[in-house]
Amino acid sequence: MEKRKKLLNKLLNSKAEEYFSFNNKIIKVNNLIESDFKKLGQKTKNQIEADYLIIENEVYFNKQSSSLAQSKLNFLHKVKAGEHHLTAHNTLLYKNLSLDLNKALDLLEKYKKNKHQQASFLHYDSDLLDYLPQQRRKLLLKLAKEASLLGYNLYLVGGQVRDLLINIPLNKDLDILLEGDLKKFFVHLENKYGYQYDYNNKFSTGFLHNQYGFSIDIASCREEKYHFPGSLPLVEKADLFSDLFRRDFTINTLVIDLNPGRSGILYDFFGALNDLKNGILKVMHDYSFRDDPLRILRGIRFQILKDFKLSSKTIEISQRSLRNYDYHKLAIERVFTELSYLFKSKQDLSQFASVLLKEIPVLKLIKSDFEFSSSQKSNFLRAEKLLAQSRENSLGVNHFLVRLMILFYNSKESLIKSWPLSTLEKKIFVNKIWENIDFSIFEIKDPALKYRRLEFFKKEELIMFASLNFESDYIEEIFKHLKRRETLKIPISGHDLLDLGVKQGPEIKKYLLEVRDQILRHQIENREEALTYLKKIL
Template identity: 30%
Template sequence: MAVIELETALEKKDFELLSNLGMTAANNGIWLWLVGGSVRDIILGSQINDFDLTSEAPAEDLGKLLIASHHGLIKSKSQFKTQKLVFDSTIIDLATTRKETYAKPGALPVISWGSLEEDLIRRDFSINSMAVSLHPDNFGILVDKNYGQQDINNRLIRILHPSSFLDDPTRLFRAVRYQIRLGFDIENQTLGLINQSSPFIASISAARLRREIELILHEENSVEILMEATRLEILSHVNPLFKTSLLKNPLIQSIQRGCKGNVLLGVLGSVLPEKEILNLKKRLGVTKKQAKILDDINYLKKIESIFTAPLDANHLYSMLLATDREAILVIASTTSNPMVARNLDRYLAGNLLRMPLSGAELIELGLKPGPEIGMMQRELRCAMIDRIILDKRDAVLFVLTKLEESLN
């Protein structure tokens, strides 16, 4: 029977905490297990940000016992009766072992109490279906009936049963996330089931689908994940125009800019015509911020030809002042016209420039408090972008000249 040497794999404070939690549970007749991604990451030698624990006891009762015994606190609870506990700086996700059934593809699971074995078989992939005992009688013993450690050694992503993707189509996105994040391959049978199951993405609710897309957008290798999800025709079930032929070049260009998060969502939207952007907003149930980015990308695409000639800062500000910065970055990153990128980059850089004169200093120079201050600050920023102003002395002379002109 395999044993995981937790003492050598974990930081001292985390090892001592898990040992003590296991001892407290055992003293109350409860077997506590380290499960899921935590076990996977320990075997891989990866950094662990929080720990997933489970037992056959009700999580609410066990959570109260553990925080009372070890000076912790309950940070949050979920609809699946899991609890997030905090002990100093260590975060513990505590759950009760459970079974899951699905009324239809894409539906949230109906949960009921289950054994440890039933809890492990319900999980998404074999590499996430292992448990390590924290009970002092068999501390460190690995429970691995689904051959997760073998799949880690063979660097494979494998589902646990043929209906896995039908039960929960969000696993299609997770398969590619793990594939790229870990540098694994998707096992052949699992790969075939991805191709068969992708149409069931249509059954995922807008909120859950947006959540899966957002998780991808914030991964370290987010662009590579999107490209692989496009190649496997997973993204085409989010929008039929998300094809490799349309997305490849914009995604490659976005790597050079280090695009993440909502900017990458904008890159996806940038390949769509206006009607399809509206459909994407509805399908993902986007936030107000995301909707603003996608709408402004539409606006910029319509006026992009204006930026093909050199423009001074005043022209740039008049057209871009109300436009979301991340939308501008999307077009600057994906345009095929160097002059368009140059104009947009000048505007973006200007917004980051530190103003050489504060509002109070402008008042000291003779401006009246109120709208005049904002107008002068805009003129100063434009002059900085056009390199008319290089330092604070230039800025003072610029303001005094403008004041003198206003008196004549």
């Protein structure tokens, strides 16, 4: 949580502005932190009305109010009714930043209905773009300039903004929103710069190829409608506000304006900065998980891997959605793609089993009758300890497969084979060879013979055996073997055996293994000793 301070606090403690257009004039609203707001009220001896002040025709709000959305509604209704007569601001200067008052009222009602009590339309005049690497910043501003030539608006949204604010190392994934015709924008870029692109007309999304190695996803601002729970959406063009409202969590709704004249302005419409600081994941609306249950998995991943915590309301909605909606039409490939982001992680996932699976039965998306037993929990937690040990020793164990096998241990073969796994992964899972590992292997005194018996098994099979038979002696022997498997080198090759007169064929492998046996028995330590040994036995 310490890293969520410097840049984030700078913004949270600064003033934010809003602009509303009504009757051909622009109304400017100042949003202050609570302490500054109260000081202003005391200094001017003005009465605070519903968390806002009007001083010499300037409007001030307490942006930290827990009922900010309602306070804004009260204020805007009074403006509309003519109860507040405010000085108009420069129309040209604020025109592109302003929101129609009636639309603002509709949006705030919608946001408040979905429990976004701190919703507003906050604009932070920030220097956030200066924190981006230079090459990335230059490219984004170049694209925004080209969009503006077509009369379009361009925004940076999502993970890049979020991670920038909490000081997480930035990846090369750039999610960009366009208010405009995406196909025309791509054609414009191709004609002017020769940029190649992929365009999906159905979803109004595209990928812009570039020479810098960035993964640039651009989408037209859009709304989504779902025919049934978990279906792919029908997409309709919309504005920035509608696009942000359809997203998963508030922390992913922060936007940096890229447009000339407004570049660097940060928009926070849902109190996302506060949620970022507090490490809270709040779902955007009550039907978010009904529409796309994969957002539940995404939220769990954020909680485990990025140090966030699902809000109680978000947990409640996820539970209700998994209980009430039928997701059997949800494409299993989509579930596994999202699950793999979590299960391939080289971090400890104990929290997934110890807390979240009991609280949120999300694996019902894979197997509708999935039940999480106490023995599964124990085995999963044991497996996490073994996977951590495998990471410490750089053993290259398939974390995704081990975690999947532990959780779905007794699933039918037909189900496993229907999953989007590799042929080898399915074979390992279905055959369960670890169940046939003879305990007597670990009592073998000859290290060479023990090695030969254990090398028959894949790394994941040995980890599964150790998870289900969690005995220190077995674990020690298995990791000793796996580490040896990674480091053991035979100092001679088939070419040496050919030079010694051995014919090409299975005899080559036989003698190489003989040398390896002697190395394991500590009888051979180098190439010279290996060649001397071979000359004796040939």
